[in-house]
Amino acid sequence: MIQTETLLTFGVYLVFLLAVGWYFYKRTSNIEGYILGGRGLGGWVTALSAQASDMSGWLLMGLPGAVYLGGMTEAWIAIGLFVGTALNWIFVSARLRAYTEMTDTLTISSFFEKRFNDPTSLLRVGSAVIILMFFTIYSSSGLVAAGKLFESMFNIDYSVAVITGAVVIVSYTFLGGFMAVCWTDFFQGGLMFFAIVLVPVLGTIDNGGISVIEAEMAAKNISTSLFHNGAGTPLSIIAVISTMAWGLGYFGQPHILTRFMGISSIKELPKATAVALIWVVISLAGAVVVGMVAIPMFDGLHGGEQEKVFIYMISKLFxxxxxxxxxxAILSAIMSTIDSQLLVSSSALTEDFYKKILRRDASEKELMLVGRLCVLVISIIAMSMALTPGNTVLGLVSYAWGGFGAAFGPVVLFSLFSRKTTWISALSGMIVGTLVLIFWKDAGLGATMYEIVPGFVANFLTIMAVNMFAPQKDEQILADFDKMKEALKK
Structure with a gap:
């Protein structure tokens, strides 16, 4: 049974998060402030909020659970994610910040429409539909993680635990919008970093060091090498590519891209990039070590129980x-992603459906109300999915992550680096990439190759092919692209 001291500490933290939401509720007066915070984020807040919202509950639950079952071969996920993070910050952040300000756009969907001057709005509406579909799945993964945490802490029924987690997370997102989400993510990122450094270090010492842990892994036929499975069979190139392909997803994740859009100045990005990369490399390494340390500490965890090893380790060591x-810190990891996903999904419904299609003349007050109501609706749908027995955090995250990478990744890259791309190219690539990913997953081919790879490649090749036969000829769009590049030099 959970002890009173733990409950008090945990409770104070929850009250603090709600207080942050209330604080920004009183200071958010328009839809731009609710969706993008008036583009006023500093470098530290941008970096930590981006990485906290990126890593989510799977960092402290999903990834350690995967390493617990599969050993060091699962660490290729962490390597791919680090590479993807670095490329995203170095190549995408500044161009996206400059371009979205120049086009006066608040969401990824509206950016696509204005960037390519889509006269049909199909690009904007289509991307908004994809955001809603995959973020609902993604949000449900966080609620699964929250349910497992509350279930373990309070010894309550899993369904009640999921609902409890949803109520807390939705409350401050509903109130404070983008700034509440970013500032809570900033504090949560710091707390996650503290936990992911402290727990594996003390766990390693408690188990007699890395050599003892590796010996126990070998005795259980669990991989101790990046290049061989537990039986000593070399890992195939396809397996390595499939696992590292998680890194491809970064270019298409709306909840991360909006942080780039919301930073106060391009000049803040070098500092933010350095902070983000240091945070992510240490955090990913810590998560892998947690999974390794758990192998000699806990026997026979499976069926989703392996994703609780971090919780069990905390109870045993501290x-x-x-x-x-x-x-x-675990709740922080969960919340920091769900709040961002709920906000981006709400923004898509408010800006890209309600304002664009239903009420073009809607007032700022009306749009903010609709945005808050959308947070509630999306969270209810995600919660119903999270209540389905048997769902794992990593399984849900991998599908949603792959969906965004396959649908948006190449479109974002071509929008920022290609003058030739048209709205027809972008829309074609987005549709093909999404359909290939869904087909690959539904056909059961994901066991051979992670579905993000064929989806991303199909999207990329489709855009290139259409560009060859129908390149961009609109002089204004070409001039805007050159203007964006000039803005980077200032």
């Missing part, structure tokens, strides 16, 4: 006061 702080 006193109740410190345990409460570290359990709050």
């Amino acid at each position: 006193n109740p006061w410190v345990g409460g702080v570290l359990l709050a």
